[in-house]
Each structure stands twice: as C-alpha cells, then as structure tokens.
Amino acid sequence: MNNITLDIESFSSVDISKSGVYRYAESPDFEILLFACSVDGKPVKVYDLACGEKVPDEILKALTDEKIIKHSFNASFERICLSRYLGLPPGTYLSPEGWHCDMVWAATLGLPQSLEGVGAVLGLEKQKLSEGKDLIRYFCKPCAPTQSNGGRTRNLPHHAPDKWEIFKSYNLRDVETEMEIQKRLSKFPVPDFVWEEYIIDQQINDRGVLVDMELVNQAITMDHRSREELTKAMKEFTALENPNSVQQMKEWLAENGLMTESLDKKAVAELMKNAPPELCKVLSLRQQLAKSAVKKYQAMQNAVCADNRARGLFRFYGANRTGRFSSKNIQLQNLCRNSMSDLDQARALVRSGDYDAVSMLYEDVPDTLSQLVRTAFIPPEGKLFYVADFSAIEARVIAWLAGEKWRMELFKNGGDIYCMSASQMFKVRVEKHGVNGHLRQKGKVAELACGYSGGVGALKAMGALEMGLKEEELQPLVTAWRNSNPNIVKFWWAVDKAVMKAITERTTTETHGLTFTCRSGMLFITLPSGRKLAYVKPRIGMNQFGGESVTYEGIGATKKWERIESYGPKFVENIVQAIARDILCYAMKTLRHCSIVMHIHDEVVIEADPHMSLDAVCELMGRTPPWADGLILEAAGYITPFYKKD
Structure with missing residues (x-):
C-alpha cells in the first residue's frame, strides 16, 4: 500500500460552518457515517459505518503510517474527524505527516477551492453529484422535530433507505472525482517544500491558541447592555421606531436639515464636522452602535474546544493567487487596532463585568470592547506571548527585486x-x-x-x-x-512585457530573477523560492482604454469563476506578496521548534516560558532565506501577557 484517497460523511449537532472541524468533531454525538476509499488507485469501496460495517484493519493502520500518502479534498476535515474515530485523546490529532490535501493542490494551480468547482473548471467526466447538499442536510445535521417525523431530531438510514443508498453513491463519487483530479493535475505536482509548509500549518492549527473565555463572555454581556442603552438613547433623541434602520435615519436627518446618501463610517464622520450639536450627538450614538465587536467574541465562543483553545484558525493557501494564508472561524486578518494607553486596566474591568466603571471611564463602550478583542487571546499560565513581525516586508521585497x-x-x-x-x-x-x-x-x-x-x-x-x-x-x-523610485516603475513594465511575451509566443521569458512560462493552458511565474504562481487559461485581450491586456480565469471580486483582467503592476503586487509569504514560511520553518500559535499578515505569535530570549526569536525570524541573496530583512518584537498590537 502506497497511497489512499479517502472521503468521509459524518454527523454532529455542532454547526461546522460556525465552529470549525475541531469543535465539530468534539461533540458527544459526533459520528462517522460513511468511509469511502481507494487503495493505490483500485476501485472505490464504501464502508457503511452507520449500518454496522467496519473499516479493514490494514486501512486503519495506514491512517497512522506517515509513509503512506493519504489524499483527501480539504484533508484537515478527514484527519481531525478520523482522530476522534480512532479514539485519540482530546487535543491530540493524527500527524499531518503523510497527508496530502487535494484542495491545496488545486489552489497551487489557481483553481477553485471546492471539489465541485474544480470538477467544473477541469470538465471532469465524473463530477461531484449535485444532490449532495440535500443529502448532507438530511443525514449529517440535526432535523427539526415535527408531528410527521415522530418528533425525532435526527434522520437515520432506516428513515429513508432510498436516500441512504444515493448518499453512499455520493460518497463513492467524491473519491472518484478526487482521483480524476489527481490524474489531471499529475503533470504539476506540489513541491515537497510546500508540503513541509502545509505540515507546519496543520501543526499550528492543531495546537490552537488559548482564549480568555471569562473576558469573552463578559464582553458579550456588556455589548448587549451597551446596545440596549444606545438604542434607547437614539429612540429618545429621534422618536424613531427603529433607529438602526438606515432608511429611517436618513429620512430623520433630512427632516432636520442634514442630507446624506450614505451612513457608512466615512460619511458619518464627515457629517459630524459641520452638524449642529444635537445632530452630532445622534450621529455619535449611531457610530457607537455600528462599532460592535460582538461578532468577533461570538466567533470565539463558537470556535473554542473543551480546553478553551481555538483551533483551525488558518487556511493554508487561502489566497490562491499568491499562496498567502487566510483566516477561518475567527477572522484574524482585520482585528481592530488597540490605541488605549491603559489596556490592562480596561481589560481587567471588562473581565470583572464592571459595566458601570467601563461606561464611566471610557464613555464609548463599543470602541473599548473592539480594542480589547485582540487581548482575548492569551498564553497559558506561566507562559507569555512573544510577538515578532517583519518590518516593511513588501517595501523591502519590491526594492530588492527592482534594484532600487x-x-x-x-x-x-x-x-x-x-x-x-x-x-x-x-x-x-x-x-x-x-x-x-x-x-x-x-x-x-x-x-x-x-x-x-x-x-x-x-x-x-x-x-x-x-x-x-x-x-x-x-x-x-x-x-x-x-x-x-524609477527602478520600481521600470520593474512594473518589465514584468508586463515578460508576461505578454510568454503568453503571445507560448515561450519562457525572464526578468529581475523571475521566470515566466506559458504551457498546458497555464501561465506560471517562478519565484526566487522555486514556488510557482499559476494563472489559468491566459490570453491577450483588449482593456477598457483600447490597449492590450492580459486576462486569465479565476475567482474574481464576485466570488465566482470568471475572466480577470491584469497587467504588469498587478502581477508585481502578486509576486511581491507571494515572496513575502515565502519569507514568512521560511521564518516559520526556522522557528518550528517554538510553539507558534498564531500568525497574522507578517507577524508570528509564540507562547513560551518567560526565560526565552526575544532577541533570539527576532534574529531567527529575520534571517534571509538562502534563495534571497541581498535582501535585507529585519524583525522586531515584544513580550506580552495577552495579544495586542504594540
């Protein structure tokens, strides 16, 4: 046995879309229903676990054998769920060594990050069955008790035998689709060093980060009270039935001599510059109501496991144009910046539930709660956070590439x-x-x-x-x-020319240490690290100004698969951000002996004993990769008892 392609179907009362797979698989009623797999490319077999069938021992052993490659689409789902199925202790999971995620494979080639999407773009003969969503809703999630279903809260195989047989076919087809994807992508394998990065990513996701649930729960309670008081004050000022209504508020402002097309943050701030005091008060209340951090705190409540650690917060290759990471479950990429000088005091007051003190000392309760979101992430007792980040990483990379x-x-x-x-x-x-x-x-x-x-x-x-x-x-x-910056400007258009030539002549071109290749209906840009950026079905088209431009297929601003227009500076942006990502991954490899719990943009957060040297962490992080000779990097950091923006 060399490799297995597998797919499972499971039940849990936890909503995976809100809580993530770690919390989902931790539910007491979690159960794997179906296990489909193909060993070494042989015909797919489905094991009906819900009806008493067993997965053969040799396959179960293979799950823990790091030398046998396990393929799955969104492999972290299967790996975490199977960790529970195999009875591993809470907080411990199957090693990611030996697991290859076909979703990551697709992302490295600029393809959609869904099995259905990849199948459609590749035009596969065996595509994901469309009735799958209804079957998952029926068998994999709790159902509402009704008189017609006898008051049950879950649908089992014997409740709909015909549907169950179709569900088994759906499970089997998913594996067949994955195998066909592997076959189609076999000319473009994922480099081993990218799989090493994936393993580190999975280890960080498995480790998770501790969340101060006392702070989170008190913040949610305070937010609820604050919103009630702000809404009451708004009603008293305006006499509106629903002062949160944009339409009602715009009409009320117009009646009071203040016309506006929008009530977004910028528009309200502009209105307040010249509005009379009584209208300023209403607009200020509206701003406070709009600045609610409660969704972030609620996301923490949903995501934490039994040990109060939030896991699975990072999506490897989340941005498939550059390969950068993205966030899931708790959105870490847009946390509110903290500017309060007395962050410790504000945090202590919220944590103790002293709403009156918070309201009196800080006036703007929603803003205070927003600034404290970061501080909900904490190290375990006896440890501290070591936070280090790159200084001006994109500015350094573009200067290095362009020779400025x-x-x-x-x-x-x-x-x-x-x-x-x-x-x-x-x-x-x-x-x-x-x-x-x-x-x-x-x-x-x-x-x-x-x-x-x-x-x-x-x-x-x-x-x-x-x-x-x-x-x-x-x-x-x-x-x-x-x-x-004349050399940077020249760099933009040198890349533009190289891309154009590669696509037009179906050839390989080079500039500024980058290689551009067009083959098999793909444009590849090889970065200094050896990693490739991929653009699907590139061609030369006409832009809105009547000039030539490059277009390719990908997920656009509409979140749908479409043709996207690009040009030199935009490719440069992709290249620079991709190299910044490669530098972060190199630093994470260098620091892999440390307990990295989070990384946000170009920053890493490590939980460690107080005796660790911050200077050593920054020195290790700031090392220039061997493939970036001449690039000058610098990392700076700080030590903190809770996460914050220094």
Missing part, C-alpha cells in the same frame, strides 16, 4: 521607509514610537498605494483625505513617489 539602491541603503542603515514617506508627505520629522509617530501609518498607506502603480484613486481609497492630505496634494505625491 537608495531604498536598500536605507534598510541597510536601519532606516524606516514608512517614516521617510510620512516625512516627505507632511514635511516634518517622523520617528516610529517617537516624534510625530502617529504619522507613520499614513506613510505606510502611501507606500502601499503607490508601490503597485496606484494613483490618486488608490490614495483616496486608503484614506489619504481623512488623514489630512488635500486633494491637490495627491497627484504631486504620486508623481514624486514615482520619480524617486
């Missing part, structure tokens, strides 16, 4: 590119954590807006006007940025 020497010198001498950009923008000295340090974030926005050919529109989208810049200052800022 003055930037490289700045980084070599320990300068801060965001501070320098802010200094140029506001004509004042800017120091991180020092003089005018609050302006550094604005410099960062300008760097991110202009680095990939963004213009005035990009600056506006990133909040340049709200930051104090004037409309007439934006274009000169863009022009100045491009004039001072």
